Amino acid sequence: MNIHKIANYLNTLADSETGMTFDCQPISGEVDVLQITILGREELPIFVSVTDDQILCITYLWGEEEVKTECINDMHVSMLEMNIPMPLSSFSKIGDKYVVFGALSINSNFDDIEHELTVVNNNALEVIDDMSEYLI
Amino acid sequence: MSIFKKIMTAIRGGASEVGESIIDTNATRIFEQEIRDAENHLTKAKRDLTGVMAEQMAANREVDRLKREITEHEGYVGQALEKNDETLALAVAEKIANLESELATQQQAFESFQGSANRLKELVKKSERQVGEHKRQLSMVKTTESVQKATSAITDNFSSSNSKLLNAKDSLERIKAKQQKFDDKMKAAEVLEAESGDGALEAQLKAAGIGAQSTSANSVLDRLKAKKNKA
Numbered sequence: 001m002n003i004h005k006i007a008n009y010l011n012t013l014a015d016s017e018t019g020m021t022f023d024c025q026p027i028s029g030e031v032d033v034l035q036i037t038i039l040g041r042e043e044l045p046i047f048v049s050v051t052d053d054q055i056l057c058i059t060y061l062w063g064e065e066e067v068k069t070e071c072i073n074d075m076h077v078s079m080l081e082m083n084i085p086m087p088l089s090s091f092s093k094i095g096d097k098y099v100v101f102g103a104l105s106i107n108s109n110f111d112d113i114e115h116e117l118t119v120v121n122n123n124a125l126e127v128i129d130d131m132s133e134y135l136i
Numbered sequence: 137m138s139i140f141k142k143i144m145t146a147i148r149g150g151a152s153e154v155g156e157s158i159i160d161t162n163a164t165r166i167f168e169q170e171i172r173d174a175e176n177h178l179t180k181a182k183r184d185l186t187g188v189m190a191e192q193m194a195a196n197r198e199v200d201r202l203k204r205e206i207t208e209h210e211g212y213v214g215q216a217l218e219k220n221d222e223t224l225a226l227a228v229a230e231k232i233a234n235l236e237s238e239l240a241t242q243q244q245a246f247e248s249f250q251g252s253a254n255r256l257k258e259l260v261k262k263s264e265r266q267v268g269e270h271k272r273q274l275s276m277v278k279t280t281e282s283v284q285k286a287t288s289a290i291t292d293n294f295s296s297s298n299s300k301l302l303n304a305k306d307s308l309e310r311i312k313a314k315q316q317k318f319d320d321k322m323k324a325a326e327v328l329e330a331e332s333g334d335g336a337l338e339a340q341l342k343a344a345g346i347g348a349q350s351t352s353a354n355s356v357l358d359r360l361k362a363k364k365n366k367a
Binding site: 029030033041044049052056061095136 | 278305
């Protein structure tokens, strides 16, 4: 599995089971990254990279500077508590950005990847909505 | 230091400088080489094990053969004694003594091979576990490295395209607004359909009291009263 195969599959997907329309844009760099946007949700792109043994799907949530200083501990606790109930995704932090991500086996099929992308995106939307009390 | 701790320290220390590698690539290469060496040792140990197990099987077969031969010759001694041929019986007994000494040697060899095979099996298992563990650790290091590089590519892409990641709340509001607009459009389309399609004509006919009328409680009561009066 590589990002080009994923992009080809998603771009040619006429009738998605998930009811979503994907647009894929490869970003070149030392590691190939695929930027995937979902129609109507362009503000929350999903970044996909493929390593030796897994496929990582990451969506940026918010930056440290967007968190109300007095709420940061409560927010961290909420995130930890939500980590298990949240389907197929987990919270993490890359640099100064909080993210939600899903990791799939490199042997996953296209349906699994499509499902994961949809779930990560839905989770990101819900999380921002639910945690907006902690945000500026 | 555990691999988790090392990665955490590396991330904490290097995350501020995007684009700067947080993992020492040289160390990763050395680690990969160590795993390859361990795998080579493992292959050699497995080959040795196969050899020892073959020797063990051969020794086992020899032990069985000697046991069968001893039993067979013991029978011959019995037969010679029955025929009162003491000399022959003694000759066969001597042969048995030789066979028994050979059996003892073979038995010892078999046990020694068995011991070696068990030790090698244990070693192979242990090495396999170790290689598996090293591979898992390497995967963690490489994933960290890959995410770091991916982040750098994403950041570069954003700065070069002059756009930036939006504030989370703004993003959500914009997505919600788009969703609302989409829903409104759907609703408008439904209304339009109702006004211009068959639905509108039916509603007009109904208002004029033409066509099938919906039953009301009063009409039901009237019907039942009429029925009762007839009876």
